[in-house]
Amino acid sequence: MVTMPARPTIRQPRPWSFPTGATTTLDNGLKVIVHELPGQYVVSVGLLLDVPLSSEPADREGVALLTASTLTEGTHSHPGTTFTEAVEASGAVVEASVGYSHVHVLADVPGAHLRPTIRLLAEAVREPQLLDADVERHRILHLAQLEQQLATGSGRANHALRRALVDPGFRASRAKHGMPGALAEVTGADVRAHHAATNGPRGSVLVLSGDFDQGVLDEVQAAFGSWENPDQRSVAHEVPTARARGAWLIDRPGSVQADVRWGWFSIDRTDPRWPDLQVATNALGGAYLSRLNRVLREEKGFSYGVSLVNSPLRSGGYTYTHGSFRNEVVGEALSLMPSLLDVAADPVTPDEVARARDYLVGTTPLRYATASGVTVGVLSLIGAGLGPDAVEKQLEGYRRVTPDSASAAAAELVAIDAGSLVVVGDAGALEGPLRAAGWEPTVVPAGVWI
Amino acid sequence: MTTAVPLGYPIHTQTLPNGLRVIVNPDHAVPFVAVNLWYDVGSRDEEPGRTGLAHLFEHVMFQGSANVASGEHFNTLQASGATGNATTWFDRTNYFEAVPAGVLDLALWLEADRMANLLPALTQENLDTQREVVKEEKRQRYDNAPYGDTIDHLLALAFPPDHPYGHTVIGSMTDLDAASLADTHAFFTTWYSPGNAVLTLVGDVTAEEGFAKAQAYFGGLPSRDVPERAAVEPLAPHTGVPRTVTSAPVPANMLYLQWLTPPRGTRAADAVDIALSVLGATEVSRLYRRLVRDDASCSGAGSSSVPLVKGNSLSLAYARALDGQDLAAIEEALCAEVARLCSGGPTEAELQRAHIQFEREWLAECARLESRADLFSGYATMFGDPERVNRRIVEYGSIRADEVREAAETWLRPENRAVLEYRRGPMGPEQW
Numbered sequence: 001m002v003t004m005p006a007r008p009t010i011r012q013p014r015p016w017s018f019p020t021g022a023t024t025t026l027d028n029g030l031k032v033i034v035h036e037l038p039g040q041y042v043v044s045v046g047l048l049l050d051v052p053l054s055s056e057p058a059d060r061e062g063v064a065l066l067t068a069s070t071l072t073e074g075t076h077s078h079p080g081t082t083f084t085e086a087v088e089a090s091g092a093v094v095e096a097s098v099g100y101s102h103v104h105v106l107a108d109v110p111g112a113h114l115r116p117t118i119r120l121l122a123e124a125v126r127e128p129q130l131l132d133a134d135v136e137r138h139r140i141l142h143l144a145q146l147e148q149q150l151a152t153g154s155g156r157a158n159h160a161l162r163r164a165l166v167d168p169g170f171r172a173s174r175a176k177h178g179m180p181g182a183l184a185e186v187t188g189a190d191v192r193a194h195h196a197a198t199n200g201p202r203g204s205v206l207v208l209s210g211d212f213d214q215g216v217l218d219e220v221q222a223a224f225g226s227w228e229n230p231d232q233r234s235v236a237h238e239v240p241t242a243r244a245r246g247a248w249l250i251d252r253p254g255s256v257q258a259d260v261r262w263g264w265f266s267i268d269r270t271d272p273r274w275p276d277l278q279v280a281t282n283a284l285g286g287a288y289l290s291r292l293n294r295v296l297r298e299e300k301g302f303s304y305g306v307s308l309v310n311s312p313l314r315s316g317g318y319t320y321t322h323g324s325f326r327n328e329v330v331g332e333a334l335s336l337m338p339s340l341l342d343v344a345a346d347p348v349t350p351d352e353v354a355r356a357r358d359y360l361v362g363t364t365p366l367r368y369a370t371a372s373g374v375t376v377g378v379l380s381l382i383g384a385g386l387g388p389d390a391v392e393k394q395l396e397g398y399r400r401v402t403p404d405s406a407s408a409a410a411a412e413l414v415a416i417d418a419g420s421l422v423v424v425g426d427a428g429a430l431e432g433p434l435r436a437a438g439w440e441p442t443v444v445p446a447g448v449w450i
Numbered sequence: 451m452t453t454a455v456p457l458g459y460p461i462h463t464q465t466l467p468n469g470l471r472v473i474v475n476p477d478h479a480v481p482f483v484a485v486n487l488w489y490d491v492g493s494r495d496e497e498p499g500r501t502g503l504a505h506l507f508e509h510v511m512f513q514g515s516a517n518v519a520s521g522e523h524f525n526t527l528q529a530s531g532a533t534g535n536a537t538t539w540f541d542r543t544n545y546f547e548a549v550p551a552g553v554l555d556l557a558l559w560l561e562a563d564r565m566a567n568l569l570p571a572l573t574q575e576n577l578d579t580q581r582e583v584v585k586e587e588k589r590q591r592y593d594n595a596p597y598g599d600t601i602d603h604l605l606a607l608a609f610p611p612d613h614p615y616g617h618t619v620i621g622s623m624t625d626l627d628a629a630s631l632a633d634t635h636a637f638f639t640t641w642y643s644p645g646n647a648v649l650t651l652v653g654d655v656t657a658e659e660g661f662a663k664a665q666a667y668f669g670g671l672p673s674r675d676v677p678e679r680a681a682v683e684p685l686a687p688h689t690g691v692p693r694t695v696t697s698a699p700v701p702a703n704m705l706y707l708q709w710l711t712p713p714r715g716t717r718a719a720d721a722v723d724i725a726l727s728v729l730g731a732t733e734v735s736r737l738y739r740r741l742v743r744d745d746a747s748c749s750g751a752g753s754s755s756v757p758l759v760k761g762n763s764l765s766l767a768y769a770r771a772l773d774g775q776d777l778a779a780i781e782e783a784l785c786a787e788v789a790r791l792c793s794g795g796p797t798e799a800e801l802q803r804a805h806i807q808f809e810r811e812w813l814a815e816c817a818r819l820e821s822r823a824d825l826f827s828g829y830a831t832m833f834g835d836p837e838r839v840n841r842r843i844v845e846y847g848s849i850r851a852d853e854v855r856e857a858a859e860t861w862l863r864p865e866n867r868a869v870l871e872y873r874r875g876p877m878g879p880e881q882w
């Protein structure tokens with residue numbers, strides 16, 4: 001055996017602070033935030049449109065998804081594929097995506113080619129063609145992707161979890177594609193109407209991060225300064241609530257593993273308990289040796305990994321256990337989980353709080369170490385309704401968490417006598433073990449949606 | 451136009467007397483250091499009947515060493531504000547963590563202890579538990595996933611079963627069950643030595659500090675001989691269009707065309723890569739235009755590759771058929787597009803797009819401390835030249851259109867393809 005030097009102690013790193021951006025507002029109302037990041041040669045530009053999915057007409061769900069997908073399929077200035085060819089010729093990549101509370105259009109590009117890329121990004125948002133043929137192709141592609149997602153146990157479980165936790169009266173209870181068949185109703189005219197009613201500078205934010213030459217604001221002004229849309233509607237963000245508790249066993253015949261989600265409707269990032277929940281979640285199911293993973297993976301070998309995850313919405317959110325287990329051990333895993341999450345019997349300890357806090361605080365600089373990390377991170381915080389000081393406030397919040405506050409948040413939000421269960425797997429093999437573990441699941445045949 | 455200037459990341463290298471190669475790239479933008487260790491061992495080094503051992507071994511590396519308890523390595527680093535993980539591939543096993551600068555000593559000490567003193571902690575119990583975890587990983591990623599055995603079929607088309615690349619990294623359930631404690635001990639002794647590893651530090655550390663710390667924690671490890679490996683001769687291109695037809699409950703018919711192409715690191719491999727990019731990198735590439743936009747027979751089409759260091763890499767063109775579309779017609783269309791590239795080469799605009807898109811992707815890889823460190827370790831391990839990371843954009847950008855055409859004609863001829871038809875078997879009822 002090799003004799004090692006003494007185990008080193010940890011030194012405090014030099015202080016780090018979030019790279020504060022310079023904020024300006026153009027005359028048309030577009031807010032612009034620039035983060036100068038020396039050495040970041042790939043710059044990242046992101047536009048947030050304040051367009052929640054609840055802006056979709058009830059009988060046209062999926063129109064926001066199709067609109068975002070088709071934005072980059074050609075503009076009036078660069079029709080058809082000449083748009084993407086121009087983007088690629090600049091060394092850029094431009095992508096639009098929808099979330100439940102907003103739309104993002106993101107571009108990454110070597111800094112030397114920023115100018116054409118900003119203009120192309122602006123074109124995609126301001127003057128997309130949105131042709132029937134492109135909308136039709138994207139509908140087919142989305143349906144194929146969805147079919148692919150739902151063919152996996154994990155994808156099926158994630159879709160069902162949303163249904164299980166959110167009251168069906170809210171848009172957030174349904175996939176971005178809408179309910180089955182919804183996409184089939186959406187036409188090119190619907191997409192164009194949705195775009196006409198929702199694009200515009202009001203409520204929009206452009207975030208730029210990277211190593212910039214001077215004059216980046218001139219480029220922004222040139223690309224976006226004349227952006228106007230008198231028809232732009234403002235849509236209130238919905239405030240979802242929980243669905244009544246339930247347990248569903250979704251049949252996936254022949255599965256050799258079961259995908260398990262035990263979840264709770266919980267809170268968003270503006271809730272004062274958010275730092276407490278984050279710390280508790282890390283201790284219970286976030287860290288490598290969290291309570292869940294230590295027992296179910298490292299001691300029992302039941303799973304490749306078991307975690308507890310917070311997935312915040314703009315308002316509310318959900319918290320859920322995530323794992324897959326071979327059929328033979330699903331019952332035992334489900335029987336163990338409540339005791340592992342029981343903070344009334346075993347409160348979160350000072351050591352667990354310290355470890356979770358140091359992880360969450362310590363890794364923050366790394367999340368914002370690249371241009372795209374800053375742009376995407378800032379857009380996410382703005383989309384959550386948080387201000388420019390959100391990162392610093394979050395760090396302060398983590399530092400204030402105590403064992404009592406973490407335990408209280410977990411007891412309330414991850415209550416072991418509550419929560420809904422979704423299991424996707426071979427129902428014939430799993431129903432008995434689920435009942436033995438104390439659940440009374442509704443067995444859902446493969447083709448049925450909860 | 452691509453700017454095609456070399457990058458200027460300062461790279462300092464040193465080799466310790468025991469053979470450990472150390473690379474330091476100071477970058478003080480954030481108070482973090484990426485620590486990255488490549489061991490020059492992967493699934494290609496496994497013995498017959500012991501497939502999956504390199505990856506299973508990666509798991510037991512987290513089960514403690516003489517001075518570190520089981521699971522403590524990762525747990526301690528996380529609780530110090532670090533992230534990390536490890537991966538196993540055909541040609542390597544890498545271990546990495548990004549740590550706050552004040553945690554660098556601890557991270558190096560943890561890595562050194564398991565390189566020096568793993569065996570006292572490698573027990574039957576640890577092995578058995580991680581064997582179950584790895585089997586769960588195999589179920590989750592492959593056995594319970596649609597198309598999860600695609601790589602098995604592609605490797606079987608490309609390589610004989612006893613070839614170093616003739617089996618998957620995850621291995622077989624039978625072989626995982628057969629792996630003994632003695633096997634894992636022997637694997638460690640054979641491959642996990644300072645002379646078979648590269649340690650890279652990127653971030654908030656100077657070269658002097660980095661070398662001093664590497665010496666302090668790894669300098670006491672004895673050197674061990676690294677086994678000589680037999681050379682892997684390149685295989686001849688496929689002939690007679692070998693074909694595998696399989697079916698399973700998957701949502702759509704998939705078609706793969708496969709070629710044996712030059713190993714990574716060669717100029718010919720870059721030329722093939724550009725050819726693949728022109729064929730199938732994005733939604734304006736030739737295969738997507740033809741099959742998704744024009745023929746409307748597929749919901750996806752593109753190209754990819756499995757870059758390998760020894761003998762050959764694998765190059766792939768693929769298409770995902772829409773319901774009711776004829777795979778034979780899709781195959782014909784794919785072959786026609788490939789043949790057109792073989793005879794005509796790329797347009798100047800296509801070549802420029804491939805060059806500049808590579809530049810952005812490479813710059814983005816280098817922007818993250820963690821991935822930059824992995825590139826340095828990789829280029830040192832595979833090619834003995836970490837400085838090449840700085841030159842890659844120029845290297846790639848210097849490939850000319852005629853070289854791409856020639857590479858396509860040499861390596862990607864339709865008659866030299868192998869084919870995998872992955873057909874949709876009974877799915878049961880619609881998913882929703």
